[in-house]
Amino acid sequence: MAVTRGLEGIIATTSSISSIIDDSLAYVGYDIDALAENASFEEIIYLLWNRRLPTNQELIQLQQELAENAELPKSLINQLRMMPLDQVHPMSALRSAVSLLGVYDENAELMDEKSNYLKAINLQAKLPTIVTAFSRLRKGLEPVSPRKDLSFAANFLYMLTAKEPEPIAIEAFNKALVLHADHELNASTFTARVCVATLSDIYSGVTSAIGALKGPLHGGANEAVMKMLTEIGDVDNVDSYIKDKMIKKEKIMGFGHRVYRKGDPRAKHLKQMAKKLTELTGESHLFDMSIKIEGMLKQEKNLVPNVDFFSASVYHSLGIDHDLFTPIFAVSRVSGWIAHILEQYENNRLIRPRADYVGPERLSYVPMQER
Ligand SMILES: CC(=O)SCCNC(=O)CCNC(=O)[C@H](O)C(C)(C)COP(=O)(O)OP(=O)(O)OC[C@H]1O[C@@H](n2cnc3c(N)ncnc32)[C@H](O)[C@@H]1OP(=O)(O)O
Numbered sequence: 001m002a003v004t005r006g007l008e009g010i011i012a013t014t015s016s017i018s019s020i021i022d023d024s025l026a027y028v029g030y031d032i033d034a035l036a037e038n039a040s041f042e043e044i045i046y047l048l049w050n051r052r053l054p055t056n057q058e059l060i061q062l063q064q065e066l067a068e069n070a071e072l073p074k075s076l077i078n079q080l081r082m083m084p085l086d087q088v089h090p091m092s093a094l095r096s097a098v099s100l101l102g103v104y105d106e107n108a109e110l111m112d113e114k115s116n117y118l119k120a121i122n123l124q125a126k127l128p129t130i131v132t133a134f135s136r137l138r139k140g141l142e143p144v145s146p147r148k149d150l151s152f153a154a155n156f157l158y159m160l161t162a163k164e165p166e167p168i169a170i171e172a173f174n175k176a177l178v179l180h181a182d183h184e185l186n187a188s189t190f191t192a193r194v195c196v197a198t199l200s201d202i203y204s205g206v207t208s209a210i211g212a213l214k215g216p217l218h219g220g221a222n223e224a225v226m227k228m229l230t231e232i233g234d235v236d237n238v239d240s241y242i243k244d245k246m247i248k249k250e251k252i253m254g255f256g257h258r259v260y261r262k263g264d265p266r267a268k269h270l271k272q273m274a275k276k277l278t279e280l281t282g283e284s285h286l287f288d289m290s291i292k293i294e295g296m297l298k299q300e301k302n303l304v305p306n307v308d309f310f311s312a313s314v315y316h317s318l319g320i321d322h323d324l325f326t327p328i329f330a331v332s333r334v335s336g337w338i339a340h341i342l343e344q345y346e347n348n349r350l351i352r353p354r355a356d357y358v359g360p361e362r363l364s365y366v367p368m369q370e371r
């Protein structure tokens with residue numbers, strides 16, 4: 001049996017949700033550049049779940065469904081309060097809370113189309129409320145209830161801070177949500193599909209996807225980028241920091257990609273936003289450091305930034321705690337996970353590859369006293 005490490009290049013399914021062709025990303029055939037410049041995140045949710053753009057009426061209906069389902073049950077807020085808030089990573093809290101959403105949904109085990117849609121809305125609507133409630137609780141603050149009159153992006157920032165966000169913050173955050181929504185068969189989406197291909201439920205699929213997104217080789221890289229920028233501290237330190245990492249053969253977070261070779265088409269949008277926002281907050285040194293790192297990595301290793309590199313300074317400039325960056329990725333990506341889970345159900349077959357066994361064979365059992 002030939003083994004392809006990390007399943008590189010293996011085509012594991014057909015899909016009509018998003019495509020990466022010649023380093024261009026499209027959702028259902030719409031180029032990511034056009035979507036990033038024009039679409040609201042709610043339109044993207046509709047597009048991924050229905051594989052067409054919504055009419056105005058359909059969009060309003062989706063927005064209403066999300067708004068009506070965003071409030072968390074008291075029991076779930078109490079479960080969040082009971083977590084060791086001063087030490088648990090927000091991704092672990094989110095993973096557990098999403099699992100609990102399934103526990104509190106009396107229809108969690110129903111698998112018909114309508115029940116699955118209601119579960120999808122429940123997840124998409126409540127993930128932002130979970131992340132923001134957790135963030136406030138661990139600061140000794142009470143969660144802020146979602147507002148029905150705000151957009152998805154504005155509502156997240158409002159629930160986080162209890163203040164109505166500035167238009168520029170809403171625009172940047174909406175764009176970041178659009179850019180992170182789906183990405184073909186990335187590790188967390190594949191995880192979700194493997195899980196539900198056993199005909200397990202949507203909550204289980206999303207819970208396992210959150211576990212996969214958490215790792216620093218995937219979604220966790222955005223938090224790690226900010227850690228790196230903080231450690232470097234000043235543009236004058238970039239050279240020695242990066243050279244040291246290269247000598248130690250350590251990875252530079254936010255660079256490299258399994259699929260893109262020339263570059264990640266999402267990065268340029270985040271780069272533009274990072275420039276604008278760091279100027280506004282008076283932290284241009286973050287952008288200057290990023291540009292210098294980008295130049296060095298290109299020259300020394302021909303590596304280019306992925307979606308996680310500039311998103312870090314965008315979120316930082318919006319005043320967001322660094323360990324919330326990956327949960328925010330999940331708030332967006334859950335739209336893609338759900339689209340893939342529903343697509344998997346539509347044409348399901350158990351996902352079960354093989355392993356090439358390389359361990360010992362034909363050993364004789366050794367009794368305990370002889371070992
Ligand atoms: C949303 C997302 O998930 S985007 C990705 C987020 N992850 C990161 O930013 C973490 C840093 N990047 C990486 O670890 C990798 O580039 C990955 C995981 C994204 C892709 O990994 P793979 O396709 O498996 O590539 P792999 O790790 O085998 O790297 C290939 C070569 O490029 C090098 N390389 C790849 N990425 C990096 C990096 N960020 N820094 C330094 N070297 C790198 C590897 O060391 C390896 O070199 P070698 O052939 O001399 O040993």
Ligand SMILES: O=C([O-])CC(=O)C(=O)O
Nearest residue numbers: 182183185186187258307
């Ligand atoms: O596709 C991947 O491997 C990782 C990625 O960029 C994403 O999930 O957005």
